[in-house]
Amino acid sequence: MRRGVVALALFVAAAPAPAVAGGPAPLEQARQAAERTSFEGLLEVRWRDGDVMRSERLTVAAAGGSLMVRGANLVMARPAFGRLLAHDGGGWEEMWLPSRAPSARPEGVPKYVTSSPTNGHAVAGRPTKLVEVHRGGALLERIFLDVETDLLLERDQYDARGEVVRRLAFESLTVDGSTTPPAEPEAPARHAPKSVAPERAGSAAPAALAEGYERMGVYRSGAVLQVLYSDGLYDLSLFQQQGRLRRSDLPPSGERVTVGRATGWRYPWPGGQLVMWSEGGKVFTAVSDAPADQVLAAVRSLPPTPSGELSLLGKAKRAAQALLEPLS
Amino acid sequence: MSRFGTDGGFAGHLGDALSALLDGELPAAQAEGARDHLAVCPDCTRELAAVDQARTWVRTLPPVDPPFGFYERMLLDRQPVLRGALGDRATLRRRAGVAAFGAAAAAVTVLGIGSPSPRPVSPSVPRLVEAHATSASVGADLLSKLAPVGVPVSFGR
Numbered sequence: 001m002r003r004g005v006v007a008l009a010l011f012v013a014a015a016p017a018p019a020v021a022g023g024p025a026p027l028e029q030a031r032q033a034a035e036r037t038s039f040e041g042l043l044e045v046r047w048r049d050g051d052v053m054r055s056e057r058l059t060v061a062a063a064g065g066s067l068m069v070r071g072a073n074l075v076m077a078r079p080a081f082g083r084l085l086a087h088d089g090g091g092w093e094e095m096w097l098p099s100r101a102p103s104a105r106p107e108g109v110p111k112y113v114t115s116s117p118t119n120g121h122a123v124a125g126r127p128t129k130l131v132e133v134h135r136g137g138a139l140l141e142r143i144f145l146d147v148e149t150d151l152l153l154e155r156d157q158y159d160a161r162g163e164v165v166r167r168l169a170f171e172s173l174t175v176d177g178s179t180t181p182p183a184e185p186e187a188p189a190r191h192a193p194k195s196v197a198p199e200r201a202g203s204a205a206p207a208a209l210a211e212g213y214e215r216m217g218v219y220r221s222g223a224v225l226q227v228l229y230s231d232g233l234y235d236l237s238l239f240q241q242q243g244r245l246r247r248s249d250l251p252p253s254g255e256r257v258t259v260g261r262a263t264g265w266r267y268p269w270p271g272g273q274l275v276m277w278s279e280g281g282k283v284f285t286a287v288s289d290a291p292a293d294q295v296l297a298a299v300r301s302l303p304p305t306p307s308g309e310l311s312l313l314g315k316a317k318r319a320a321q322a323l324l325e326p327l328s
Numbered sequence: 329m330s331r332f333g334t335d336g337g338f339a340g341h342l343g344d345a346l347s348a349l350l351d352g353e354l355p356a357a358q359a360e361g362a363r364d365h366l367a368v369c370p371d372c373t374r375e376l377a378a379v380d381q382a383r384t385w386v387r388t389l390p391p392v393d394p395p396f397g398f399y400e401r402m403l404l405d406r407q408p409v410l411r412g413a414l415g416d417r418a419t420l421r422r423r424a425g426v427a428a429f430g431a432a433a434a435a436v437t438v439l440g441i442g443s444p445s446p447r448p449v450s451p452s453v454p455r456l457v458e459a460h461a462t463s464a465s466v467g468a469d470l471l472s473k474l475a476p477v478g479v480p481v482s483f484g485r
Contacts, residue, residue, distance in 0.1 A: 031469040043471070045479055058478040060471065067470045071478030073458075077470050083462035085477065095462040102466060152471050168475055193459065196364055204368040221459065224451075225367045228463050235464035235473075239456050242366070242373040243449030250450075251483035267483055269457055271476025276453075281370035281446040285453065287460035289473070305370075 025114065026131040026143050027233075030152035037149045038063040041124065041173035047270045048165045050253065056270065057171070064181035076182055082192065084185055092188035100195055102217035105230045111135060111212050112233055120144045123153035124170040133233070138162075140291065149175055157291065165291075166272070193219035193226060201225060203303060204240055210301035211294045229298070234272075234290035236298055245278040259284075259299050266292060280305030341365075342372045346379050370446075377447070454481040 039062055046055040058071040069075040074086040083096035113134045120130030121144070128144040139162060144154035154169040196218040198205050205218045205227040213229035213236055220226070229236045254265030257275060264277030264284075272289035275296065282305055288295045342362055348354045349362050366373050458477055465473035 027469045027472070030471070031467075034470050043475055045476055047476075056479040058475060060475065062470075067474070069475050069478040072480045073478050075462075075474050075477050077465060077474060083465060083474070085458055085462065087480070095458060096466065100463070100466075102463065105467065152469055155472055168471065193463075200361075200364055201368050217463070219463065220364060220367055223363075223367055224456070226459060226463070228460075230464070235460070235468070237456070237460035237463065239451065239459070240368070241449060241451065242370060242446060244446040246448045246450070249448065253483055267453075269453075269476070269481050270479040271457070271461060271473070274453065274457065276451065278446075281374070283449050283451055285451050285456050287457050289464070289476075 026117070026145055027152070029150040030143075030145055033146070033150035034062055034067060034152070035065050037151055037175060038177050038179040039149075039151065039173060039175045040179050042171045043069075044167070044169050044171055045270050046164070046167040046169075047268055048159075048163075049268050054270075060170075061179055061182070063179040066181045068182040076185065078182075078184075084188055092185035093191045094188040095191055097192045100192060100217070100219065102228055103215075105216065105232050106212065106214040107232065111231060112140065117145070120154075124173040126153060126173060128153055144169075146173075146175075151175075159291065160293070165268075166270075191221070193221040196220050196225070201227070206303060209236070209298040211290075211298050213298045231290070231294075234288060234294065236286060236288035236290060236295060238299070238302075239285040239287070241283050242281060243278070243283050244281065245276060245283050250276065257296060259296070260302070260304055264299075266296070275299055341369065342375070346372065346376045347383075350376070350380055350383065374446075453483070457481050 039060075041060050043058045043060050044055055045058060046053055048054075056071060058069050060070075061068050065079045067077045072088060074092075076084040076092070078084065079098070082094065082098050082100070084092045085095050086092045115132040115134070117129040117131050120128035120142075122128065123144050123146075127147045129147055131143045131145070132139060133141040133143065138160060139158050141158070142154075142156045143152065145151065146153050151173075152168075153173065154167070156164050156169075157166040159165045196205075198207070198215065198218050201218045204225060205215060207215050209229055212231040214231070216228045216230050216235075218225070218227050223241050225240045227238045227240075229238065250265055251267065254267050254276075257264045257266050257277075259275065259277045260279060262277040262279040264275050266273060266275045268274075269287070272287070273292045273295045274285060274287045276283070276285045277299075278284065284299070284302075286295055286299045288298075290298075342349070342365060345354060345358070345362055349359060352359075354362060366376065461473055461477040
């Protein structure tokens with residue numbers, strides 16, 4: 001992330017305005033702050049779902065480099081354990097291992113312009129510095145960092161009309177060195193994916209997608225292949241599995257979209273957007289925290305999936321080959 | 329020659345290895361490599377389904393009992409039985425041709441026209457969202473990437 005946004009800063013240096021953010025990029029500052037600061041707080045997550053704004057409150061605690069999010073799901077980040085998750089009071093599942101570290105986020109994508117920090121409004125009663133991220137003159141994000149610690153206190157994402165589509169904001173926050181790290185999970189279920197060499201995935205894992213998304217890693221969990229991309233600010237996972245989608249199996253709230261020759265459906269989730277479609281005997285699900293237009297542009301740049309369907313003659317030829325092969 | 333390399337990876341399509349995979353006869357590394365390939369190869373996935381289907385059909389065929397006294401006649405008087413049953417060389421060739429045609433037709437039916445279309449799947453969206461968020465959180469601001477996963481994905485269903 002840091003290199004990506006530093007590269008943005010270098011780009012901004014050549015542009016007339018706005019001014020370049022000094023030092024490490026704001027989200028990298030926030031990342032480092034979350035790792036070294038002990039705190040506890042109440043965080044509100046808001047996201048637009050069609051015409052409705054939904055919201056949930058979560059408690060967040062961090063200490064000793066570990067972070068715990070408590071909502072209906074529990075999420076834990078631990079330096080030694082990677083990422084863990086527990087549903088509805090169930091046992092811990094290991095979702096990610098430190099050894100699966102993806103490639104570094106891309107750099108040199110002159111896509112976003114990050115403003116110099118200015119005074120922001122108070123969040124959870126704490127003074128903030130505000131950094132804005134623009135693209136093509138349009139406001140994409142407002143990021144409010146704690147003046148004292150650099151923790152991310154609020155992050156707002158805007159749509160093309162300038163309306164908030166997602167917001168993370170602390171309602172209360174206590175920075176307290178006495179906060180204890182979360183207890184070590186006992187015997188978590190092993191559900192972390194396995195790394196796959198990109199050359200093994202072949203055309204299923206293009207090295208880059210439109211909008212500057214570059215491949216960071218390829219993973220497999222059961223029959224599902226995941227290709228993780230990033231543009232330096234946002235990330236996008238492309239999941240693929242064999243089969244076809246039935247409209248009747250999908251939630252009815254999706255917005256119909258086209259992806260190549262296929263019809264897909266777009267859904268918002270609390271952290272961004274997802275798009276599902278099927279083509280050529282595969283089902284694709286793209287999950288991202290990027291704005292919807294970027295997600296669609298990226299997935300539309302995928303090479304067409306060969307249908308793999310054979311003509312009747314082709315089927316007969318294959319059957320005859322199958323019959324004769326053992327005799328040859 | 330094995331299609332598999334030393335790391336379990338392989339060149340081309342799985343072919344005969346599909347049957348071994350179904351039987352659990354592949355070594356762990358090769359089975360892993362085969363599953364990696366299946367995750368990205370529609371051709372092999374279809375072939376796997378066809379092979380599995382054909383095996384299921386064969387296994388469900390009813391057993392056929394030979395005519396009364398068949399084994400006894402075969403063991404006691406093998407030559408006459410065979411000669412009488414198969415006939416002369418010309419008849420044998422005709423019957424072999426008919427048998428080959430029948431086998432080819434059956435193969436076309438089983439492997440070709442009867443190939444199953446991709447099965448419907450319903451991706452586990454919450455699981456995919458969690459997998460994305462946890463993998464994308466590495467080297468990123470944890471709050472931005474992980475906090476949304478504290479909220480279960482439901483889409484109002």
